Amino acid sequence: MTDEAPQTAAPYGTPATPRIAVRGEAALExxxxxxTLTVTASARGKDRRSVLQDLTRRNAALLELARGYGAAVEKLESGALSAGPEPAPHGRGERIRAYSGHVRITMVLNDFTALGDLTSRLTGVELTRVDGPWWALRPGSPAHREARRQAVQDAVTRAREYAEALGAELSALVELSDPGAEGARQPAPGFAAGRAFGAPAPGGAEEPPAIDLEPQRQTVHAQVNARFTMTPPAL
Structure with missing residues (x-):
């Protein structure tokens, strides 16, 4: 009895077992x-204490306003805060012209019916800037799974069409992988473009009207590399 060495399949197939390599793709809207809204409150004045008091008051007003929308605001985070003196441009020594401060808050909403009203009310807070909205899908969104499924189906369809063009049939799947799975780094998904809203001049008594913001549809891409074996072609 003799031991037989295991046979290794040829990397590019053989005449008896040809291989087909294809890329499946899918794009869903x-x-x-x-x-996501990014809200920046500012304060500026001659006195350091009054600037910090104004900044604290505006920050509290923004947080209270966002919390008033309950579960519609699923994430509320305070970001970078900066405060300090502004030196005089042509003064000598350490002469200070004014004090200023900024605080940034990030708000993530899942209820778009409240988005326009909240955005309008945020701009009503003195010296407040609103950037956004940035529309997005969650990392675990079912849309990503559906796009991958359709990409696999596209790969099978392409391979089958190639085989049929040669009078052959698919026989087995050899490999299925994401593009870049061997080490190439894929670009990170980006956000849809947003917009900026500046606060009106202080002293306005009327409540600003709600802004009609139409959600921007997101495009989900998926790609997959696939290798199949097929029956010998009829050439």
């Missing part, structure tokens, strides 16, 4: 799941 779906509604966004979240909208």
């Amino acid at each position: 779906v509604d966004p799941e979240t909208a």
Whole structure:
């Protein structure tokens, strides 16, 4: 009895077992799941204490306003805060012209019916800037899974069409992988473009009207590399 060495399949197939290499692709347009606003409150004045008091008051007003929308605001985070003196441009020594401060808050909403009203009310807070919305899908969105499924189906369809063009049939799947799975780094998904809203001049008594913000549909891409074996072609 002799031991037989295991046979290794040829990397590019053989005349008896040809291989087909294809790339499956899919692109879906779906509604966004979240909208992100970046809100920046500012304060400026001659007195350091009054600037900090104004900044604290505006920050508290923004947080209270966002919390008033309940579960519609699923994430509320305070970001970078900066405060300090502004030196005089042509003064000597350490002469200070004024004091200024900024605080940034990130708000993520999942209820778009509240988005326009909240955005309008945020701009009503003195010296407040609103950037956004940035529409996005959650990382675990079912849309990503559906796009991958359709990409696999596209790869099978392409391979089958190639085989049929040669009078052959697919026989087995040899490999299925994401593009870049061997080490190439894929670009990170980007956000849809947003917009900026500046606060009106202080002293306005009327409540600003709600802004009609239409959600921007998101495009989900998926790609997959696939290798199949097929029956000998009829050449």
